Amino acid sequence: MLRFIGRDHELNVLGGALKAVEDAVGSAKPGQCILMRGRRRVGKSSLVEEFLRRTEAPNLFFTAAGGTEESELDELLDAVARSTLPERKLFSEETPEQWNAAFRLLAELLPDDRPSVVVIDEVPYLMDRIDAFEGMLQRAWDRLLSRKPVLLLLVGSDLSMMEALNSYDRPFHQRGREMVVGPLNPADIGEMLGLPPAAAFDASLITGGLPLICAEWRPGADIWEFLRDSLDNPVSALLVSAERSLASEFPPRAMSREVLRAIGSGERTFTNIARAAGGIAHTTLTRATDVLTEKRVVAAELPLSLRPSKERRYRVADPYLRFWLAFLDPHMAEIERMRGDLTLSRIKERWTSWRGRAIEPLVRESLARLLPDGLLPAAPAIGGHWTRSNDIEIDLVGADRQPVARQLLFLGSVKWLENSAFDDHDLAALQKHRAAITDEPVPLVAVSRNGTSCKGLHAAYGPDVLLGAWRRA
Incomplete structure (x- = not known):
């Protein structure tokens, strides 16, 4: 059974909400509601199941399936029958045929003298398929459910719909x-898999911190052992999780899938993405990128600097999906015919260069958690800088705001190689790029997997320090 490493905070939040319900028993509106969102397969449902396992409160766990109103109500009827609500038999006796009636009857089943928990998983399906569902939910909460000592958990994977x-x-x-x-962070992954800091970051780039994938990683195994095992198993979580997530969010023929594949292959600019996606029209590509960014699958970023820029670049936001699109999706046929060895060889050839760019967003987020640290100030914005021709490219830019800054706080470079330190040559290149965007002596920073061998840096960070930033959470 997968241990709940790194989920103490979430469990404490849920436990605190249930305690608030318990303390308010007998008041006019003791009910509490939490809107829980997160990408598919990050372990939301498992987290809720663990929470329910730890509490003795009677509970109902219903998962929407994206069917018709009638089929969803049938599923709700079955879920109530399997729940631990004390008056659950009343639901089957009346068999409501509309959601208004279902909410009303559900409220009658909930105890008045002790707290209970009601979970509605995959709420976006109901929002999308059932007319006026949000209005019915609101009325049921205001008039009925909030007046019961219940913790209502509304769970969903479509981030934009849950925010809406x-x-x-x-x-x-x-x-x-x-x-x-969110997914398990690099420190959680390192603890769970028994990996040193640098290897924990590698594992984070491959698994994306998805618990189901991490659970298949033998503790202490290096990335090549894990990849060999996963590629030898055609139903491994590493191979199938991405396709299942994409199938649930994007129809197989949707242009968004082709655009996502183009970005996942390494294309970052609008023009190159259009070409890689088959020369699609400007308006079609705009619609597709809008959908992908709205669903948080793709990040669209502008250079961070003192002057405005229109040089927007795109990247796959989720590390696991980025790895899957780059290395696994194009070669599923050979993996399925049990030639995962060919795929593994291809990954080994490209791993160092792919990882060097893939690690940058994770480094930026690590620094955002770490600073201030006595060497560098807290930076409200941490991004990167580039020009159309890439003659100037800076991995790390700390500033007071983004994308157009009033003040640059630091500039830095990421060198994430196994055996090479950040050296005088790397420092000279960073100094040259600094001179191209500012005349100020902005502090220079190095982030290196294998240390530094030069003088003149304001600060330097390695995997161990970056990983420590995640342990604060």
């Missing part, structure tokens, strides 16, 4: 507190 559920112009606005469940 709580937006000010929607019926359920401010009825619940938002909770974001």
Whole structure:
């Protein structure tokens, strides 16, 4: 069974909410609602199951399946029958045929004298398929459910729809507190798999911190052992998780899939993405990138500097999906015919160069968690800088705001190689790029997997220090 490493904070939040319900038993509105969102397969449902296992409160766990209103109500009926609610038999006796009636009857089943938990998983399916669902949910909460000592957990994987559920112009606005469940972070992964800091970051780039994939990684195994094992198993979580997630969010023929593949192959500019996706029209590509960014699958970024720029670049936001698109998706046919050895050889050839760019967003986030540290100030914005021709490219830019800064706080370079330190040559290149964007003596920073061998840096960071930043959470 997968241990819940790194989930103590989330479990404490849920436990605190249930305690608040318990303390309010007998009051006019003791109910509490939490809107829980996170990408598919990050372990939201498993987290809730673990929470329910640890509590003795009667509970109902219903998962929407994206069917018709009638089929969803049938599933709800089955979920109530399998719940631990004390009056669950009443639901089957009346068999509601509409959601208004279902919510009303559900409220009648909930105890008045002790707390209970009601979980509705994959709420976006209901929002999308059932007319006026949000309005019915809002009325049921205001008039019925909030008057019961219940903790209502509304869970969803479509991030934009879950955010919309709580937006000010929607019926359920401010009825619940938002909770974001992210993947396991690099420190969690290192602890779970028994890996040193540098290897923990490698594992994070491959698994994306998805618990189901991490669970298949034998503790202490290096990345090549894990990849060999996964590629030898055609139903391994590493191979199938991405396709299942994409299938649930994007139809197989959707142009968004082709655009995502183009970005995943390494294309970053609008023109190159259009060419790699088959020469699609400007308007079609704009619609596709808008969908991908809205769903948080792709990040669209501008250079961070003192002057405005239109040189937007795109990247796959999730590390695991980025790895899968680059190395696994194009070669699923050979993996399925049990030639994963060919895929593994290809990964080994490209790993160092691919990792060098893939690690940059993770380094930026690590620094955002780490600073201030006595060497560098806290930076409200940490990004990168580039020009159209890439004659100037800076991996790390710390500034007071983005994308157009008033003040640059530091500039830095990432060198993530196994055996090479950040040296005088790397420092000279960084100094040259600094001179191209500012005349100020902005502090220079190096992030290196294998240390530094030069003088003149304001600060330098390695894997152990960066990993420590995640342990604070």
